[in-house]
Amino acid sequence: MASSSSSSFKSNRTIPILFIFVTFLSTPVLSNPLLSDSSSRNQTLRPRHELQKLKRIRTYLKKINKPAVKTIQSPDGDLIDCVQSHLQPAFDHPMLKGQKPLEPPERPKGHDSMNSTEFQLWAEYSGESCPEGTIPIRRTTEKDVLRANSIRRFGRRIRRGVRRDTMSSDHEHAVAFVNGDQYYGAKASINVWTPRVTDQYEFSLSQLWVISGTFGNDLNTIEAGWQVSPELYGDNYPRFFTYWTTDAYQATGCYNLLCSGFVQINNKIAIGAAISPRSSYHSRQFDIGIMIWKDPKHGHWWLEFGSGLLVGYWPSFLFSHLRSHASMIQFGGEIVNTKSMGYHTSTQMGSGHFADEGFGKASYFRNLQVVDWDNSLIPLNNLHLLADHPNCYDIKAGKNNVWGNYFYYGGPGRNSRCP
Incomplete structure (x- = not known):
């Protein structure tokens, strides 16, 4: 980054002393291009503002x-901290303070019992998991927060991201729903x-989305799957993620x-960590299981990942409408189209290939099921599609005896028919 010209202060011998002092204060800011303004002179004149920002971030x-x-280094650069279960962020909540994680609930009837396997890069590389009584948490860094431009924006969807929201023209979906x-x-x-x-933002x-309420300010959702988000994670790895809101992503x-x-109750899965292995075009295909269901006894919403790993739960008190049940279930893909170059983004959905290309080329969801009032997994009726x-x-959806209800979806974004 260009520095301020020295010619402007040669005529006054007292100014270089002031300049050195101000530059010294500004060093933490100038060393990070994510914080820099277009003018280095403006940075030199505003060190206090930037230092206060860094102080807020570090707090x-x-x-x-x-x-x-214990801390485990992942080959993708992540640091996975093994944190005692009762010290995890959930227990900062006023209604959870002093509590401990609940025991696992009864799984839905008809749920396949499979050997539990973890599919994450940090665990695969290190051959380790966190000790019993702890949970793995991906460490958040200054760079993570700085990419979001503000603490308020970090870790949140400021703009709404559910199909049917006409205010979200920059969010595009290809989904199946009931x-x-x-x-x-x-x-x-x-x-x-x-x-x-193709764009950091x-x-x-x-x-999959578990949805209740209207598509106004009272929207409740629970979400889980995989995502590529350079802004949130600083790279292009697909990562296991979760999200929830009770007021349409507002506060x-x-x-x-x-x-x-x-x-979280699981010591082997780090939410936000990279998934490995991944599918390859016209080669090996790899998928993960996701199940979310409401515990009939306590009413909390539980999450299972992979092939049987119980991850944890969202307490029912977090929600308004979802304290009882969901009114919609949605499966599929979503992208953000910022049109930063003035035309439709080339950000890919799924594999980056259209549904018609089928197995090995297009991305898919298979074995779609919902949980009914009797805590039983049942096939879908009246599946709707929307792109x-x-x-x-x-x-494009289908049904057979092996995959049950399934669909292929996705695409390349910008092309001759999508200018």
Whole structure:
């Protein structure tokens, strides 16, 4: 970065002393291009503002990064902290203070019992998991927060991200959904890819949504799946993630464990960590299981990942409408289209290929099920499909005896039919 010209202060011998003092104060700011203004002179004149910003960020990091009994280095650069379960961010919540995680609930009837396997890069590389009584948490860094431009924005969807929200023209979806009944959970296996995301402030995700309320300010959602988000994580790895909100993404909720809410019980899965392995075009395919369901006994919403790993739960008191049941279940892909170059983004959804290309090329969801009032997994009836911009990203559904209800979806974004 260019420095201020020295010619402007040669005529006054007292000014260089002041200049050195101001530059010294500004050093932490100038060393980080993410904080710099277009003019270095403005930076030199505003060190106090930037130092105060850094101070706020470091205070926030002390709050969100809990003391670790062990730290594991991941090859993607992540630090995974093993934090005692009762010290995790959830227990900062006033209604959870002094409590401990609940015991696992009864899984829904009809749930396949499988051997539990973790599919994350940090665990695969190190061959380790966190000790019993602790949970793995991806450490948040200054760089993570600085990419979001503000603490308020970090870890949150400021703009709304649910289909049907006409105010969210920059969010595009290719989804399958059911509504018109009372739902107590959902399950699916989701194909994992590494879609290209062309702008730092865009993302590409594949997830299931558990939804209740209207699509106004009282919207409640619970979400889980995988996402590529350069702004949130600083790279292009697909990562296991969760999200929740009770007021349409306005003031409540967050990604992963970046606020108090979700209670984790698992010592092998780090929410927000990279998934490995991943699918390859016209080669090996890899998918993960996601199940969210409401515990009939306590009413909390539980999450299972992979092939049987119980991750934790969202306490029912976090929600308004979801304290009882969901009114819609949604599966599929979502991207953000900022049009930063003046035309439609080339950010990919799923594999980056359209649904018609089928297995090994297009991304898929398979074995779609919902949980009914009797805590039983049942097939879907009356599945609806919707693609906001089918020339950019599309969806095509089917059903057979092996995959049950399934669909292919996704696309490349900008192309000759999606200008």
